[in-house]
Amino acid sequence: MTALATAPAAPAAVRGPALGSTLAGTGRLLRVMLRRDRLRLLVWPLGVALLYAGALGEYVILGDDPEAMSVRATLMRTPAMISMAGPGYGVDDYTPGAAVANELILWLVLTLAVMSILQVVRHTRAEEESSRSELVRAGAVGRHASSVAALLQVVIANVLVAVVSGLVLVAYDFDAAESFTMTFSVALGALVFGAVALVAAQAMEHGRGATGISLAVLGGAYSLRAIGDIQEEHGSWLSWLSPIGWVQQTRVFVDMRWWPLGLCAAAIVLLITLAAVLGSRRDFGAGLVAVRAGRSDADPALTGPFALAGVQQRMALLWTSLGLGLMWFASGGVVEAVPDLVESVADNPVYSAILGEGDDLIRTFLGVFGLYAGSGAAAFGVAMALRAKGEEESGRAELALTKPVSRARWFASGLVLALAGAAVVQVTGVLALWAGAASSGLDEPGFDAYLELALAYLPGLAVIVAFAAALYAWVPKATGLAWVLFGYVFVVGMFADLFGLPDWARGISPFWWVGNPMVDGVDAAHLWGLCGVAALLLLLAFTGFRRRDLQNG
Amino acid sequence: MTAAPAIEIHDLRKSFGTVQALDGLDLTVQPGEIRGFLGPNGAGKSTTIRVLLGLLRTDSGSARLFGGDVWRDAVELHKRITYVPGDVSLWPNLTGGECIDYLARLSGRHDKKRLAARKAELLERFELDPRKKSRTYSKGNRQKVALVAAFLTDAELYVLDEPTSGLDPLMEAVFTEYVREAKAAGRSVLLSSHILSEVEKVCDTVTIIRNGTDVESGTLDELRHLTRTSVTAVVAGDPSSVMRLDGVHDLVTTPADGGTRATFDVDNAQIGAVLSAVAALDVHSLTATPPSLEELFMRHYGDAPADAR
Numbered sequence: 001m002t003a004l005a006t007a008p009a010a011p012a013a014v015r016g017p018a019l020g021s022t023l024a025g026t027g028r029l030l031r032v033m034l035r036r037d038r039l040r041l042l043v044w045p046l047g048v049a050l051l052y053a054g055a056l057g058e059y060v061i062l063g064d065d066p067e068a069m070s071v072r073a074t075l076m077r078t079p080a081m082i083s084m085a086g087p088g089y090g091v092d093d094y095t096p097g098a099a100v101a102n103e104l105i106l107w108l109v110l111t112l113a114v115m116s117i118l119q120v121v122r123h124t125r126a127e128e129e130s131s132r133s134e135l136v137r138a139g140a141v142g143r144h145a146s147s148v149a150a151l152l153q154v155v156i157a158n159v160l161v162a163v164v165s166g167l168v169l170v171a172y173d174f175d176a177a178e179s180f181t182m183t184f185s186v187a188l189g190a191l192v193f194g195a196v197a198l199v200a201a202q203a204m205e206h207g208r209g210a211t212g213i214s215l216a217v218l219g220g221a222y223s224l225r226a227i228g229d230i231q232e233e234h235g236s237w238l239s240w241l242s243p244i245g246w247v248q249q250t251r252v253f254v255d256m257r258w259w260p261l262g263l264c265a266a267a268i269v270l271l272i273t274l275a276a277v278l279g280s281r282r283d284f285g286a287g288l289v290a291v292r293a294g295r296s297d298a299d300p301a302l303t304g305p306f307a308l309a310g311v312q313q314r315m316a317l318l319w320t321s322l323g324l325g326l327m328w329f330a331s332g333g334v335v336e337a338v339p340d341l342v343e344s345v346a347d348n349p350v351y352s353a354i355l356g357e358g359d360d361l362i363r364t365f366l367g368v369f370g371l372y373a374g375s376g377a378a379a380f381g382v383a384m385a386l387r388a389k390g391e392e393e394s395g396r397a398e399l400a401l402t403k404p405v406s407r408a409r410w411f412a413s414g415l416v417l418a419l420a421g422a423a424v425v426q427v428t429g430v431l432a433l434w435a436g437a438a439s440s441g442l443d444e445p446g447f448d449a450y451l452e453l454a455l456a457y458l459p460g461l462a463v464i465v466a467f468a469a470a471l472y473a474w475v476p477k478a479t480g481l482a483w484v485l486f487g488y489v490f491v492v493g494m495f496a497d498l499f500g501l502p503d504w505a506r507g508i509s510p511f512w513w514v515g516n517p518m519v520d521g522v523d524a525a526h527l528w529g530l531c532g533v534a535a536l537l538l539l540l541a542f543t544g545f546r547r548r549d550l551q552n553g
Numbered sequence: 554m555t556a557a558p559a560i561e562i563h564d565l566r567k568s569f570g571t572v573q574a575l576d577g578l579d580l581t582v583q584p585g586e587i588r589g590f591l592g593p594n595g596a597g598k599s600t601t602i603r604v605l606l607g608l609l610r611t612d613s614g615s616a617r618l619f620g621g622d623v624w625r626d627a628v629e630l631h632k633r634i635t636y637v638p639g640d641v642s643l644w645p646n647l648t649g650g651e652c653i654d655y656l657a658r659l660s661g662r663h664d665k666k667r668l669a670a671r672k673a674e675l676l677e678r679f680e681l682d683p684r685k686k687s688r689t690y691s692k693g694n695r696q697k698v699a700l701v702a703a704f705l706t707d708a709e710l711y712v713l714d715e716p717t718s719g720l721d722p723l724m725e726a727v728f729t730e731y732v733r734e735a736k737a738a739g740r741s742v743l744l745s746s747h748i749l750s751e752v753e754k755v756c757d758t759v760t761i762i763r764n765g766t767d768v769e770s771g772t773l774d775e776l777r778h779l780t781r782t783s784v785t786a787v788v789a790g791d792p793s794s795v796m797r798l799d800g801v802h803d804l805v806t807t808p809a810d811g812g813t814r815a816t817f818d819v820d821n822a823q824i825g826a827v828l829s830a831v832a833a834l835d836v837h838s839l840t841a842t843p844p845s846l847e848e849l850f851m852r853h854y855g856d857a858p859a860d861a862r
Contacts, residue, residue, distance in 0.1 A: 206689065293684035297669075298647070298654035308644065308655060394642040399699075402606045402712075403659035404631040550608040552599075 022280075025141035029149035033123055037153070044115050045161045048108065052165045055104055056172045063096035070094065071337070076102060080333035080436065083226040087235040087245070090254035097174055097253030101182060105252075109189040109244050110222065112161060116154045116194030117214040123150035124198065126207030144279060147198055151272070154194040158187035175253075182252040188264045189247035193218055195271035202278035221245075243267060305400055305413035313384055313414075317421045324376045324425060325432040331369055332436020335362055360519065363445060366433070366453065367516030371493040373429035374457040374511055378489065381422030381465035382482050388414050389472055389479055392551050401550065411545045415469050415538075422461045430454035449518055456517040459530035460510035464489065466537035473544030476551060557620030558583050559710045559741035560605065565614035567600055567765075574600040576765035577614070582710070582743055587736050589752030589773075590745040592762040598745040599639070601762070602714050605743075606636055618710065632661060635708035639715030639745075641699040643687035649698045650676075650683025656702040668705065675701040678727050692719035704731045711735055711742045717751060729754050781818040784827075784841045788812050790834035798827050811837055 034041065062068050073094035075081050082088060086106055090098030124147055162183040169179035196217050200210040221242040228239030239245035240263075249260040301307055388411065391397040400410055434450035468482035485508075492501065492509035506512040510533070513526040560582040567575040575597050582588045592598050603609045604616050607627030616623045618630045643652045650672075657668060676683055679697045687695065696719050703711065711732075717725045732742060732755045746752050752759060753773060761769040781802065786792075792815035796804045800823025805816045812835075819827045824841075831839070 208688075294648035294651070294686055296648065296650035296683040298651040298658070302651065302655055303658055305659075312644070312646065395638060395640065396642050396644060398603075398606075398608060398638065399641075399643075399656065400659060401608065402631060402634075402636040403656065404628050404661055405659055406628045547610070549610055550603070552603075 022142040022144045023148060024145060025139070026145040026149050026152075029141065029145055030152050033149055033153045034156070037119070040119070041153075041157050041160070044112075044157060045164045048111060048161050049164045049168050051108070051111070052104070052168045053172075056100065056168065056174075059096040059099050060172060062099070069096075069099070072099065075334055075337055078334055078337070078440075079230045080330040080440075082229050084330055086248045087225075087229040087239060088233060089248075089251045095253065097178065100169070100174070101248075101251075101253040105182070105186060105248050106222075106225075106244060108165075108186045109247055110218065112158060112186060112190030113193035113218050114215070116158065116190050117197040117211060117218065119154050119157065120150050120194050120197035121201055121207050121210045121214070123153065125201035125204065125210045129205075129207050144276060147201075147275060147279060151194065151198060155191065158190055158194075159184075162187040178253050178256060181250065181256060181258075185247045185250050185252065185261055185264075188261055188268075189243050192243040192264055192267050192271070193221075195268045195275070198275040199271050199278065202275050202282060305405060305410050306416075309413045309417045312387065313417050313421055316380070316384065317424060320376075320380050320421075321425050321428045324373070324429050328369065328373055328429045328432040329436040331372075332433040332438075332442075333440045335365055335369075335433075335437050336440050336442045362442070363518040364516065366437075366445070366450075367518045368494075369433050370430060370453040370457065370516070370518065371511060373426055373433065373454075374461060374514075375486070375490050375493070376429060377422045377426035377457070378461055378464045378486055380425045381418050381461055382468045382486055384418035384421055385415055385465050385468045386472060386479050386482065387418075388469075389476055392476070398550060407546045408542055411469075411473075411542060415465075415541070418469075419462060419465050422465055423458055426457055426461060427454045445518060452522060453517045456514050456522050456527065457511065459527045459534060460514050462534035463510040463530050463537065466534045466541060469541040470537045470544065473541040473548070557617070559586070559619060560588075560743060561615075561617045561620075562601070562605070563615045565601070565604065565616055566612045567604060567609060568612055574765055575604070578762065578765060579767050579770075580760050582741050584709075584741055585736075585739045586758060587732065587742040587744065587756045589756035589759040590743055590762065591747065591749065591752055591759055593747055596762045597765040598762060599714055600765075602636075602712055602743070602745060605712060606634075607631075633708060634710040634712055635660070635703045635706055636712045637696075637699045637703045637714065637716040639718050640692075641695040643690070643695055643698060645686065645688035647687055648684050649681060649687055649690060649694070652687055652698050653683065653702045653705065656699075657705050660706045660708075671705055672701070675704055678731075679724060693721065693724070696720055697724065700728060700731075704735075707738075709740060711740060711744075713742065714745045715747070716744070717746075717748075725751065781820055782824055782841050783816070783818050784831070784839065785814065785816045786831055786834075786839040787814050787837040788831065788834040789837065792831075792834060795827065795830055795834070798830055799823050801827055 062072065073091040076085055076088055076091050076094070084106070086102040088102060090102065127146065162180070165186075166176075166180040166183040169183065170176050193214060197210065197214040200213045200217075201207075204210040204213060221244050225235070225239050225242040225245040225248070228236040228242070228245065231238065235245060235249065239249070243264060246260040246263045249257075251257055302311065388397070391414070397410065401407060430450050430453050434447060438447075464482070464485060467485055468479065471479050471482055489509040489511050491499075492506050492512055496506050496512070510530055513523075513530055515523065515526075558581050560580060562578055562580040565575050565578040565580075566573070578597065578601060580588075580590070580601065590598055590601070600609065604611055605618065605623055607623050607630070610624060619633060621630050623630065643649070644655075647655065653672060657672075679701055681694060681697045681701060685694075687698065690698070696716065700716060703713075703716075713732075717728055720728065729751075732744070735742060736755070742755075744752060744756060756773065758772050759770070760767050787809045789812040792804070792806055792813055795801055795815065795817070800820035802818045802820075803816075807814045807816075815831075
């Protein structure tokens with residue numbers, strides 16, 4: 001930044017005051033940020049450490065079983081797994097360390113990059129937008145102070161994560177030097193995206209725009225690496241355009257090399273310099289990219305609450321279907337290898353409890369994916385159904401309901417779309433699973449079986465969403481219970497046998513009544529029963545919402 | 554216009570848990586009447602309005618709009634009214650212009666050409682850029698969106714709950730103008746506020762509410778006795794003669810440069826006579842300020858308002 005502030009190339013008009021004064025107050029700002037965000041800065045490292053601990057347990061178990069490891073290594077050569085893991089260093093002799101590096105680095109960099117982006121934008125552009133920092137800047141605080149403080153805060157957070165997660169690795173008996181190299185490489189990779197966010201915060205006028213652009217860059221980095229690694233073993237030149245690729249190319253736990261980290265460091269320096277140049281040239285509160293003006297008149301189709309709910313939910317529906325769909329597509333692609341994998345872990349009680357003793361392992365496995373897809377769809381449906389609560393608390397529901405709009409119409413508009421959206425997520429998800437399986441050459445079971453699997457979950461989905469709606473209608477404070485049911489459904493689906501739950505306890509989960517349509521077919525009576533419960537809950541929801549006070553905005 | 558009152562509330566009671574928000578409130582607005590609804594925050598103004606809008610159920614008593622039940626006939630009644638809340642929250646991913654159109658369409662009145670012309674006029678008068686996403690609007694601009702949407706449609710009754718909060722004085726003046734226009738067109742208005750001057754400018758009648766009950770109700774002239782002006786004057790003569798005049802209260806005198814500083818309150822009805830008497834005392838300086846609504850409450854009802862924030 002020194003180089004920049006006094007760069008001879010910079011026109012005299014924009015040459016800032018001395019570096020010292022543009023940074024005045026950085027320390028104080030940093031202290032305030034750390035204090036304001038102390039909870040967030042604690043939750044992220046803890047969350048990531050848990051992620052490590054959870055995953056490492058599995059690798060250590062697998063590590064005792066060379067056969068299982070070699071099956072896993074084979075899986076890691078498939079395009080689907082490459083896109084969800086790494087360039088595949090060490091798959092010829094897949095040790096737990098190599099597996100950790102190959103499979104975890106991507107997710108860790110993604111997680112920490114998101115954290116870094118959110119934190120940087122939160123303390124720079126979002127703050128500027130809220131005009132809080134106008135007050136701060138009016139004090140004895142330099143032009144670059146808030147940027148530098150925000151960056152330092154993110155550095156501190158990432159270092160904290162690196163130290164904690166490095167200790168977790170060492171606790172699991174991984175080599176200390178390699179462990180800390182990996183965790184600090186991940187932190188450095190994440191910081192590249194923090195620096196990207198810093199540039200975006202200068203360029204965009206609104207915090208959301210800055211976050212959006214930065215996340216798009218992160219998505220681009222993910223795609224480049226995935227495509228590059230699929231093109232060529234250990235990555236093509238495309239992989240080398242991605243900061244995530246740089247971290248993975250350290251070949252940690254296999255044949256460690258440091259120099260790819262130099263690319264990370266160079267990128268960070270370059271981005272910070274760019275941010276400083278942009279920051280020196282712009283006015284406070286202004287961006288470099290002008291915000292595009294929106295419509296001054298509403299689309300003729302925006303005629304009522306139903307149309308508005310569509311506008312509010314469609315992007316969420318698109319991205320959820322797309323994101324989950326890609327995941328199920330990739331999952332479908334590896335199903336073919338399941339029998340080998342399962343054979344290799346047959347001695348593992350955890351796996352056999354989850355997968356059961358089914359004869360047709362592929363069908364059992366697909367049934368489990370059906371449950372996953374159903375859970376994803378349920379989460380989407382509950383989130384959309386509970387949007388009504390946000391509308392009510394903000395006072396927007398009040399604006400609509402003081403027009404000639406009945407409560408039933410208003411409530412139905414969001415709820416019907418939540419139910420339909422959940423169904424769309426479910427059906428597209430399972431069909432993506434089918435497409436993935438079919439593209440890897442698995443043509444049994446056929447399309448009809450997948451369609452049946454998708455549709456069999458719809459009544460259960462309706463029960464979960466209707467339960468959320470009924471809670472909102474009667475006790476809006478207790479809508480958290482809808483998420484408790486969601487979690488319970490998942491636990492019953494995955495671990496009921498492991499925990500030895502009695503049938504009545506399993507029966508609370510609407511999905512338990514669905515069974516595994518791939519193996520046992522569909523029990524129509526159960527599905528009609530679920531439809532009945534859903535209808536009853538919906539009736540209850542509408543009755544309740546029509547008779548209660550609207551909460552104050 | 555129907556013969557039934559636009560608003561008719563009788564002995565209305567509503568409690569939230571142990572808090573008695575409304576405690577036997579009476580309020581009537583006749584067709585064509587502009588009624589100010591005054592009270593400190595927490596007095597029950599918003600609760601009353603939310604009952605009128607069918608958002609809250611009543612515990613007992615009756616609340617009717619145009620003779621119809623506010624809860625049971627809500628949808629029908631809402632075709633005839635328009636409402637502006639004191640703290641407007643808009644759909645963040647719509648622009649201001651889209652929000653205005655959406656609200657107008659919900660009202661169900663569709664004369665597109667007239668609506669477009671009226672919208673353009675209101676946007677210009679309120680100096681609102683309709684093409685910005687509403688999440689980027691300031692509080693004042695969000696308020697303008699609701700006001701434009703409200704005056705866009707021809708309602709028979711305007712229910713306005715502290716509608717000018719966050720507006721600058723220029724925009725307040727524009728607002729006042731549109732309320733007067735509505736009045737000239739024979740509409741009814743219920744204007745809730747805690748700003749006495751705003752109410753004085755446009756209202757025919759006033760109801761003052763405190764702790765959930767209407768404590769004063771009548772025309773502005775009838776309530777004029779509630780209003781006193783605080784006067785501070787530095788005079789050369791002896792101010793004690795002023796004390797004996799009708800309508801002078803709480804006189805305090807302190808020595809000041811070049812004479813005596815006298816501070817006292819005057820009933821507005823007597824202010825002319827009192828000021829002539831003060832002028833005779835050789836005035837060096839004089840300031841007169843109308844007391845705030847909160848001060849009025851304190852003066853007339855004994856104890857401090859429950860919540861003056």
